[in-house]
Amino acid sequence: MVSVIKIGGSLAEDRSSLVRLCQKLVFLSKKHEVTIVPGGGGFADTVRYFYDKFRLSDDIAHKMAILAMDQYGLLLKDIMGEAILAYDLDDALQYKRGLSIILPSKIMFSLDPLEHSWNVTSDSISAFIASSLKAEKLILAKDVDGIFTSDPMKDSKAKIFKRISAKNLLKENMKSCIDGFLPRILIEKQLTCYVVSGKHPERIESVLEGRRDLYTEITPYPSRALL
Amino acid sequence: MVSVIKIGGSLAEDRSSLVRLCQKLVFLSKKHEVTIVPGGGGFADTVRYFYDKFRLSDDIAHKMAILAMDQYGLLLKDIMGEAILAYDLDDALQYKRGLSIILPSKIMFSLDPLEHSWNVTSDSISAFIASSLKAEKLILAKDVDGIFTSDPMKDSKAKIFKRISAKNLLKENMKSCIDGFLPRILIEKQLTCYVVSGKHPERIESVLEGRRDLYTEITPYPSRALL
Numbered sequence A, B: 001m002v003s004v005i006k007i008g009g010s011l012a013e014d015r016s017s018l019v020r021l022c023q024k025l026v027f028l029s030k031k032h033e034v035t036i037v038p039g040g041g042g043f044a045d046t047v048r049y050f051y052d053k054f055r056l057s058d059d060i061a062h063k064m065a066i067l068a069m070d071q072y073g074l075l076l077k078d079i080m081g082e083a084i085l086a087y088d089l090d091d092a093l094q095y096k097r098g099l100s101i102i103l104p105s106k107i108m109f110s111l112d113p114l115e116h117s118w119n120v121t122s123d124s125i126s127a128f129i130a131s132s133l134k135a136e137k138l139i140l141a142k143d144v145d146g147i148f149t150s151d152p153m154k155d156s157k158a159k160i161f162k163r164i165s166a167k168n169l170l171k172e173n174m175k176s177c178i179d180g181f182l183p184r185i186l187i188e189k190q191l192t193c194y195v196v197s198g199k200h201p202e203r204i205e206s207v208l209e210g211r212r213d214l215y216t217e218i219t220p221y222p223s224r225a226l227l
Helices: A009-013 A017-029 A043-056 A058-080 A089-094 A107-110 A122-132 A165-174 A182-189 A202-208 B009-013 B015-028 B041-054 B060-082 B089-096 B106-109 B122-132 B166-172 B182-189 B200-208
Strands: A003-007 A034-038 A085-086 A100-102 A137-140 A163-167 A192-199 A215-217 B003-007 B033-038 B084-086 B100-102 B137-142 B162-167 B193-197 B218-219
Touching: A003 A017, A003 A043, A003 A122, A009 A017, A009 A043, A009 A137, A009 B041, A017 A034, A017 A058, A017 A202, A017 B041, A034 A058, A034 A122, A034 A182, A043 A058, A043 B009, A043 B015, A043 B041, A043 B060, A043 B106, A058 A085, A058 A100, A058 A107, A058 A122, A058 B041, A058 B060, A089 A122, A107 A122, A122 A137, A122 B100, A137 A202, A137 B182, A165 A182, A165 A215, A182 A215, A192 A202, A202 B193, A215 B137, B003 B015, B003 B122, B009 B015, B009 B041, B009 B060, B009 B137, B015 B033, B015 B060, B015 B200, B033 B060, B041 B060, B060 B084, B060 B100, B060 B106, B060 B122, B084 B089, B089 B100, B089 B122, B106 B122, B122 B137, B122 B182, B137 B200, B162 B166, B166 B218, B182 B218, B193 B200
Parallel strands: A003 A034, A003 A137, A034 A100, A085 A100, A137 A192, A163 A215, B003 B033, B003 B137, B033 B100, B084 B100, B137 B193, B162 B218
Antiparallel strands: A192 A215, B193 B218
16 A cells, blocks of 8 residues: 655755655665655745735645645655656556656646645645545654654754654644644544654655654544643 | 736835836726736846756756746736736737737747747747737837846946837847847847837837837847837
């Protein structure tokens, strides 16, 4: 079964670390079925800048932000070389034995399955795609180690969750590195999600191979939070 | 006959002036057949930032920059309200009696008619589209009054050309506000182009109605430069 890996846009802030991650993903794609979904990153930040400046509608900004994901997907393709661009779900299914990068605009503009707001980012979009591909795992590669009890940049006592349920994330209305809509879609689609640092690509390998490591598992079913 | 108006991305730096331009274009579309092509602006600047940072290939950057034009086109649509989005040349021809905004990615990705370099920007792309639509005029609305003998920001003696031939622009290798490839495509397609300030929308009306005003006409045939 395929696993969907979303590469967070903020990982593009550090060139060498993103290149290292991409190389590792090319390597991992030889032994695992993986499909890449791009984040929005600096491209989506530009959209947000103009959204604020021109007080754009959420409908238009949603489309512009999805094009930002296409742009970042093209950037990732340039780094990964042999990866194949997938423009729809059939492409992605066809290429899943190789390494494919999904450019989501065609899928999202035609199916338009999610609400149009900044609560829905590439996290939720990658969850929708993972569910459509009946993926085994959704892996969100970010520039943080996982989901914490509080902001680790501000609170030295912050602890990482090894496991937390999507319901818990909704209930606590926790400020975290994932978008506000994601827990709902994980529950609805009964999808397990892993939040892991893209700066430590070996942890992504651990997730794919079911090994314990430093990351957070978000369960779609009720479960006790585990620190 | 339709006229193609490219709205330069740098005009988005001043919100109120871009909104005023858009309102004028909605008004002008009631009496003239006009089709809008978006520039790239801040969206293309972000592409260029990542192009430099990741030393991306020109092929990939070309595609990313065309998506930047789609993003700016969506922004313009949000301001113009009643404008219709055109995704291909047939759409644009069909809507030319109303006001349409062309999102160029579908056209450019399928036809791929221009070289992939930063010499080709939305100037050349709008010339290609104008030629494909057999447009009467190509109007480039920019944040400058026209093409000058030297940089008017640095040289107080700089004079604006009322008229200059595309061949002259090529020969002199003049640094100007248009992209390096544009003169060639104007000659090849025998297309007349007007460079005009989008901050003075009444000048665009003058071009459409064939009145003398402050702007530069670029002729596709040899002609004596006129100051």
